[in-house]
Amino acid sequence: MIVAAALAGCAPAGPPIPDDIAGDGDTGPYLEAQELYKQGKYEEAAGLFQKAASGLLDPEKVAGARYMVALCKYRLGKYSDAILEGRNLIHTDPLSRYVDDAMLVVAKSYSKKENHLQSASYLLRILSTSEDARLVREADKTLTRVAREKLGSRELQKLAKDFPDQKLAPLLLYQAAKLEIRAGRRSKATEIVKRLTTNYSGSQYAEKAETMLQDIAGLLVKRTIGLLLPMSGEYLLYGMAVQRGVSLGMDTTMFRVVTYDTKGDPIEALKATRSMIEHDDVFAIIGPVLSMPTIAAAGVANNKEITLISPTSTEGRISGIGPYVFQLNLSLQSQAEAIADFAVSSLGLIDIAIIYPKDAYGEGLSKIFRDVATTLGGRVLVTVGYEAGTTDFKEQILAVKASSPQAVFIPAYPDDIVLIAPQMRYYEFEGTMLGAGGWHSEKVTRLGEKYVEGAVFAAVETGYAGGEASRRFETLYESKFGSKPSRHSALGYDAIQLIQNASRDPQTTSELLMERLSMVTTYWGASGAISLASSDDASGQAKIYTISRGRFKQIK
DSSP states (O other), X not given: OOHHHHHHTSOOOOSOOOTTXXXXXXXXXXXXXXXXXXXXXXXHHHHHHHHHHHHOOSHHHHHHHHHHHHHHHHHTTOHHHHHHHHHHHHHHOTTSTTHHHXXXXXXXXXXXXXXXXXXXHHHHHHHHHOOOHHHHHHHHHHHHHHHHHTOOHHHHHHHHHHSTTSTTHHHHHHHHHHHHHHTTOHHHHHHHHHHHHHHOTTSHHHHHHHHHHHHHTTSOOOEEEEEEEOOSSTTHHHHHHHHHHHHHHOOTTTEEEEEEEOTTOHHHHHHHHHHHHHXXXXXXXXXXXXXXXXXXXXXXXXXXXXXXXXXXXXXXTGGGSOTTEEEOSOOHHHHHHHHHHIXXXXXXXXXXXXXXXXXXXXXXXHHHHHHHHHHTTOEEEEEEEEOTTOOOOHHHHHHHHHTOOSEEEOOOOHHHHHHHHHHHHHTTOOSEEEEOGGGSSHHHHHHHGGGGTTOEEEEXXXXXXXXXXXXXXXXHHHHHHSSOOOHHHHHHHHHHHHHHHTOOSTTOOHHHHHHHHHTOOXXXXXXXXXXXXXSSOOOOOEEEEEEETTEEEEOO
């Protein structure tokens, strides 16, 4: 065999010229290609080896030429091409003496592309089938390094399962157990060690693994809590607010947090939930922030029987997904119902328009507001949406003005509100601006200035006006971050506190955590009074506010 020297960096002579090649079809391209390869002219050599493969008659000699194409591609750094050529040879001519050589080229190419699991899989196949001592030594050496430096626990376990008879299987399991211990997942490490000692009792790694577990037996292993937040994109500020609250309430002596970025996207949230359950051994999850990603994550968590607390999502039916799903924030329905009722019944506003963000939050609030307002005798004259990132609202405002409403309901985010409100006044809209929780932000009064004066909205009482827990959190937050906390931060703080208070016992399972949270009737936290005793939303009352002289004033 010829590949060990070629890939190890020795001066390669290329594959031996097949016996009796002179009588085997058109041999010219093959001989010329071999000379070019020796000279390091791999591009030209690859083309001629390819041509030779179509001109030779003996299948084994054809396989040799095809293998050399793969090797040339590897030498050129065209690793995807090398993988393609090598795998084609392996699959179409599995009995060729060049197959083991081709598998090493494929393994090395995968390694160059940072796909270490595939690389390790081909190295194990070499160890399982090859009788070439040089190839076996190369594969053994490379695989040992990859297992210790490049592979994760799950990948190592998969390889040990796929190649149980390999002599390196005990090493793979031992390394997987080490990674689990390093990550604080003692229970998973124990499972792997049991598998190792049962299946490979005579291995040196079985004894080392048992010793490793005994050494950490007296140490406190931290429990892992997953955090699903939008840490990039347009909802970053909301994710950071929740993260700050969690960090303030975290007991780092007993728990650790792994954070996954959902990007505010339901698919990303679903994938992240699966990953943290399978890879990080989380026993509880906090998040996501938005309702649609929360729905996606909650379905996975409940199915896997992992407790999930959504601190900020507002879709009212989320906590009804299953017994392992809890919700702290007031629902969209409560906010929309409160402001619709107040606008029509108390303010006598009948003709109303709506400007809303085209996402689950805006669409949900708009639909509920419209349904409630019309039931009470109001009329929604026009509904216009806008895409995320919009800064010029001329089109939406002029559409609203054309219908001559008495008021406009704007269930928007603070960043949007401070852009919309001045433009409403610029285009001479004189009616009342109505809103929901997004208006209850310091940013709205600070940046909205005179343009938000007189706006009326429904929001949740933050609890900062009273309550020892609220005042204590506010003081702690201001001391740490130098500003007043948002409700998102308070809810993040409450979520981590609820989980920690219910799982001080290191043996607390996710099921036991779920049962304990289900019995919480009244918990006075940083965000106010919270109840988790049923599948309904956590307690909290929507209050009606107006903005007067740059301050929030409760009017109902």
